[in-house]
Amino acid sequence: xxxxxxxxxxxxxxxxxxxxxxxxxxxxxxxxxxxxxxxxxxxxxxxxxxxxxxxxxxxxxxxxxxxxxxxxxxxxxxxxxxxxxxxxxxxxxxxxxxxxxxxxxxxxxxxxxxxxxxxxxxxxxxxxxxxxxxxxxxxxxxxxxxxxxxxxxxxxxxxxxxxxxxxxxxxxxxxxxxxxxxxxxxxxxxxxxxxxxxxxxxxxxxxxxxxxxxxxxxxxxxxxxxxxxxxxxxxxxxxxxxxxxxxxxxxxxxxxxxxxxxxxxxxxxxxxxxxxxxxxxxxxxxxxxxxxxxxxxxxxxxxxxxx
Amino acid sequence: xxxxxxxxxxxxxxxxxxxxxxxxxxxxxxxxxxxxxxxxxxxxxxxxxxxxxxxxxxxxxxxxxxxxxxxxxxxxxxxxxxxxxxxxxxxxxxxxxxxxxxxxxxxxxxxxxxxxxxxxxxxxxxxxxxxxxxxxxxxxxxxxxxxxxxxxxxxxxxxxxxxxxxxxxxxxxxxxxxxxxxxxxxxxxxxxxxxxxxxxxxxxxxxxxxxxxxxxxxxxxxxxxxxxxxxxxxxxxxxxxxxxxxxxxxxxxxxxxxxxxxxxxxxxxxxxxxxxxxxxxxxxxxxxxxxxxxxxxxxxxxxxxxx
Numbered sequence: 046x047x048x049x050x051x052x053x054x055x056x057x058x059x060x061x062x063x064x065x066x067x068x069x070x071x072x073x074x075x076x077x078x079x080x081x082x083x084x085x086x087x088x089x090x091x092x093x094x095x096x097x098x099x100x101x102x103x104x105x106x107x108x109x110x111x112x113x114x115x116x117x118x119x120x121x122x123x124x125x126x127x128x129x130x131x132x133x134x135x136x137x138x139x140x141x142x143x144x145x146x147x148x149x150x151x152x153x154x155x156x157x158x159x160x161x162x163x164x165x166x167x168x169x170x171x172x173x174x175x176x177x178x179x180x181x182x183x184x185x186x187x188x189x190x191x192x193x194x195x196x197x198x199x200x201x202x203x204x205x206x207x208x209x210x211x212x213x214x215x216x217x218x219x220x221x222x223x224x225x226x227x228x229x230x231x232x233x234x235x236x237x238x239x240x241x242x243x244x245x246x247x248x249x250x251x252x253x254x255x256x257x258x259x260x261x262x263x264x265x266x267x268x269x270x271x272x273x274x275x276x277x278x279x280x281x282x283x284x285x286x287x288x289x290x291x292x293x294x295x296x297x298x299x300x301x302x303x304x305x306x307x308x309x310x311x312x313x314x315x316x317x318x319x320x321x322x323x324x325x326x327x328x329x330x331x332x333x334x335x336x337x338x339x340x341x342x343x344x345x346x347x348x349x350x351x352x
Numbered sequence: 353x354x355x356x357x358x359x360x361x362x363x364x365x366x367x368x369x370x371x372x373x374x375x376x377x378x379x380x381x382x383x384x385x386x387x388x389x390x391x392x393x394x395x396x397x398x399x400x401x402x403x404x405x406x407x408x409x410x411x412x413x414x415x416x417x418x419x420x421x422x423x424x425x426x427x428x429x430x431x432x433x434x435x436x437x438x439x440x441x442x443x444x445x446x447x448x449x450x451x452x453x454x455x456x457x458x459x460x461x462x463x464x465x466x467x468x469x470x471x472x473x474x475x476x477x478x479x480x481x482x483x484x485x486x487x488x489x490x491x492x493x494x495x496x497x498x499x500x501x502x503x504x505x506x507x508x509x510x511x512x513x514x515x516x517x518x519x520x521x522x523x524x525x526x527x528x529x530x531x532x533x534x535x536x537x538x539x540x541x542x543x544x545x546x547x548x549x550x551x552x553x554x555x556x557x558x559x560x561x562x563x564x565x566x567x568x569x570x571x572x573x574x575x576x577x578x579x580x581x582x583x584x585x586x587x588x589x590x591x592x593x594x595x596x597x598x599x600x601x602x603x604x605x606x607x608x609x610x611x612x613x614x615x616x617x618x619x620x621x622x623x624x625x626x627x628x629x630x631x632x633x634x635x636x637x638x639x640x641x642x643x644x645x646x647x648x649x650x651x652x653x654x655x656x657x658x659x
Contacts (some may be wrong), residue, residue, distance in 0.1 A: 095367060140640075210587055239587075253588035257595040261625040265650035268559060270623070278657050280517055280546075280553075282497040283561035284601075287594040288564040293654040294591075295537050296647035300640055307635040314632055316577070316627060320570040325621055328614040333447075333607055335375055340603035341432040343572035347600040350585050352591050 070229055072097040075127035076134050077145060079112040081102050081193055082162040083136030084201025087117050092203040102127045103193055112198040128152035130245035130311060132230065135161035140301035142169055146176035146184075154328045164250065164298075166214045166243035168305035182218035185227040187211060189244060190254070194293040207235035213251075214243040251309035258308060260271060261292040297303040377536055379404040382434035383441050384452060386410050386419040388445030388500055391468040391508025394424050399510040403593035409434045419505040434461035437539065440593035442468035447608035449476055452493075453483035466491040471557065471605075473521045475612040489525040492534040495553065496543060497561070501600040511579045519557075521550040558616035560618035563624060565606055566617065568599040604619060 071090060076083040079101040090096040101118030103109045109121040127133055128149045135142055142163065149159070159177075162171045166186050191209040193200055211231040215224045228238045241249075268274050278285075303310060313328045327336040378397060383390040386408040397403040408425030410416045417427040434440060435456045442449055442491040449470065466484075470476045473493050480491045498516040501509055522531045537546050548556075561647070575581050585592075610617060634643040 077458050118614060124470065151585050154519065190587055192589060192591060209589060212587065219405060231377075239354045249584045249587050252578065253584050253592050257567055257571065257592055259631055260571060260628075262625060262647050262650045263631050264564065264567060265632075265654050266447060266622045266646055267620075269649055269653045273509055274653065275656070277556045277560050280497055281657070281659070282499060282516060283659065284499060284598045285560050285564055288568055289654055290589040290594050290651050293652065296644050296651050299647055300644040302636060303643065304640060307638070311583050311632055311635055313574075314635075315573060317574045318628055319573045321621060321625055321628075323565075323573075324566055324570050324610075325618055328618055328621075331611060331614070333611060336610065337603050337607040339573055340606055342576055343569045343599050344601065344603050346581065347596055348575045349582070350588070352588070352590065 047158065062306060066094075068228070069097050070095040071132045073100065073130040074098070074132050074134065075102065075130035075316035076098040076118060077102040077124070077127060077134060078135065078141075079118055079198050079201075080136060081196050081200040081205070082189060082191075083134055084112060084115070084198045085191075085203065085233065086115040086134055086136065086189075086207035086230075087164065088201055089206055090230060091116075093233050095233045096173040100127055100130060107215070112201075115201070117196055117198055117201055124148050125152040128157065129154035130157060132187070132226070133157060133159045135159065135163070135165055138295075138298045138301040139163040139165050139169055139305050143172035145276055146173055146317065150180060152176055152276065153180065153183075157183065157221050158226055160185060160187050160230075162189055164188055164254065164302045165305040166212075166246045169212065170216065170243045181216060182220065182304075183223060185213060185215055185219055185224050186339060187213045187227060187231070188250070189231070189234075191236075192294070194290050196295045196298070206231070209228065209236050211236040211238045211245050213238060213240045214246050215240060247306050248309055251306055251313050254312040255302060255306055255310050258291050259303060260317070261289050262299070265289055265292040361474060365451065370530045373401075375403050377402040377533070377540060378439045380407065380437040381405070381439050381441065382407040382409065382429070382437035383443060384409045384434060385432070385444035385448075386416060386425055386505050386508075387443060388503050389496060389498075389505040390441055391419060391422070391424040392512035393441055393443065393469065393496075393541065393592075395508050395510040395512055395538075397537060400540050402537065405408070407434055407437060411447045415505055419508075422425045422505055422508070424505055424508055429583070431455050432459040435464065437464060439533070440464060440466045442466065442470070445602075445608040446470040446472050446476055446612050449475050450483055452478035453480055457484055457487060460487065460490075464490065465533055467494050467531050467537075469494060469496055471495055471561065471609045473519075473553045474610040477521065477550045488523060489527065490530060490533065492520060492522055492526055492531050494520045494534060494538070494558070495549065496538070496541075497557075498543075499601070500516035501597050503602045503605070511542070513538070514541050518543040518545045519553050520545060520547045521553050522547060554613050555616055558613055562609060562613055562617045563620040565598050565601065566610060566621065567624070568596050569606070572596055572599040579602065 074096045076087050083223055087099045099118045100122040101112050112118045174181050189206050189211045231238050279284050381403045383394050394406045406425045407429040408419050419425045480490050496513050538545050565621045572644050
């Protein structure tokens with residue numbers, strides 16, 4: 046199947062090099078926060094030859110140096126220099142974004158487009174409106190639904206977004222051509238791109254991403270209270286491994302996500318606590334048939350799903 | 353490293369064939385319930401040449417026929433014939449075991465050893481004592497801590513137990529040589545074998561296996577209540593995939609496990625519901641530092657673990 050059918054550029058970096066080449070989609074990309082998401086975005090675009098120069102901004106000098114060694118970025122720079130890039134990708138924990146946007150504003154280049162990779166959108170949109178004022182028109186909010194329990198530049202991979210969903214939550218103020226530009230960059234990373242409102246995004250992601258993370262963290266926090274937790278874990282198998290993998294994700298990133306989307310997450314949490322009470326009652330009263338029906342309904346829904 | 357150091361036979365099936373061969377550990381094995389666990393046990397032993405003939409018993413004729421085609425078993429047989437095998441592996445859902453043990457008793461061969469692969473042990477031991485009377489001495493209870501969300505003979509694999517823990521919970525009545533025989537069979541499957549009491553097994557497994565399964569099922573049961581569940585799941589990523597994989601496991605098997613070990617599981621469930629309330633309060637009061645500390649503690653424990 047030709048990738049150009051879905052709007053994805055077909056020319057890879059290596060294929061481009063021998064030809065009269067078109068300019069890349071993004072001549073200068075600045076990545077603020079060169080970790081799993083920011084680093085993978087840069088690596089993916091570089092792999093398909095859709096980025097010229099990649100600048101990196103971060104608070105951790107060692108991580109920036111490592112990102113250079115790994116060729117995720119060409120060099121590090123100041124926030125003021127990053128502000129003049131063609132596209133700025135904010136890929137920090139969402140809690141850091143309001144301050145970063147305020148610092149970028151006075152230095153923004155005339156045609157610079159801003160986007161982000163934050164896992165929550167309503168809070169980022171609110172912060173962007175407050176920090177950028179009228180300039181918010183050039184901020185196209187986004188969320189690549191892809192991740193890993195690993196973090197930092199070492200975890201970045203050019204194929205992280207391949208076949209994954211990227212949700213854009215464009216603002217009424219965004220000129221369509223800017224949204225299109227961000228969309229094309231994600232398509233070039235091999236992602237599927239969808240648009241929806243920030244509210245819908247946060248509602249849906251609360252249930253399919255934020256709540257599972259909270260449950261996995263709470264489960265391990267519970268296990269940690271057993272004095273013999275390590276001994277118990279010796280008898281854990283592949284079910285435990287997969288179920289709890291996301292509890293190893295970045296605490297800083299997840300602190301921000303859980304707080305940013307707390308209203309919707311708490312609603313989900315209330316509902317799942319009700320479900321747990323329902324299971325508890327079925328066990329207490331030994332209702333075998335009802336229990337099996339409930340398990341079967343869940344198993345059927347889960348089996349119907351494919352990533 | 354020589355596997356014989358750990359008591360595991362070093363001669364593979366293919367290596368044995370050209371030699372003056374020792375008899376296999378188990379001349380005739382009867383597997384009752386030829387699914388993931390029973391089928392994998394037979395396949396693993398056959399692969400290392402430690403089983404002569406494999407008989408299969410099951411209630412589903414099509415599954416038995418498939419198990420024959422897949423060479424997991426040589427042929428199907430009646431429970432009475434299975435009772436005269438050298439070793440009987442009970443690999444059905446634990447709820448079916450009391451009845452099966454009662455039916456096997458009058459037909460047991462003089463030297464037949466019984467073992468099982470059930471995920472709970474106290475209930476199986478109680479059932480075995482009640483069903484077998486004095487003959488319980490030849491029942492060596494066991495639990496291979498290995499599994500999959502898949503079930504049935506198609507899911508069986510000779511390497512399912514490779515490097516995994518198998519817990520034996522021997523009875524005071526078991527002659528040591530019978531325990532040794534079951535242990536050797538599991539070592540031949542490539543497993544690590546540990547012994548502990550049935551009580552300890554059920555306590556530990558409640559926390560590292562049964563509770564995660566219950567949480568995954570309850571989470572998907574919660575999701576199933578959303579009218580737009582399928583639409584939401586389109587935006588689920590690899591975190592969701594891994595976290596909820598075990599909710600696709602056999603509802604019948606997990607009904608039995610959850611009920612059999614309900615007292616310990618309900619205690620775990622109470623504690624995890626308390627943890628969820630703790631997270632809820634931290635979100636309600638926006639305690640960012642405390643929340644991050646709790647997430648970091650969980651992430652650290654989870655990162656310290658390897659299967």
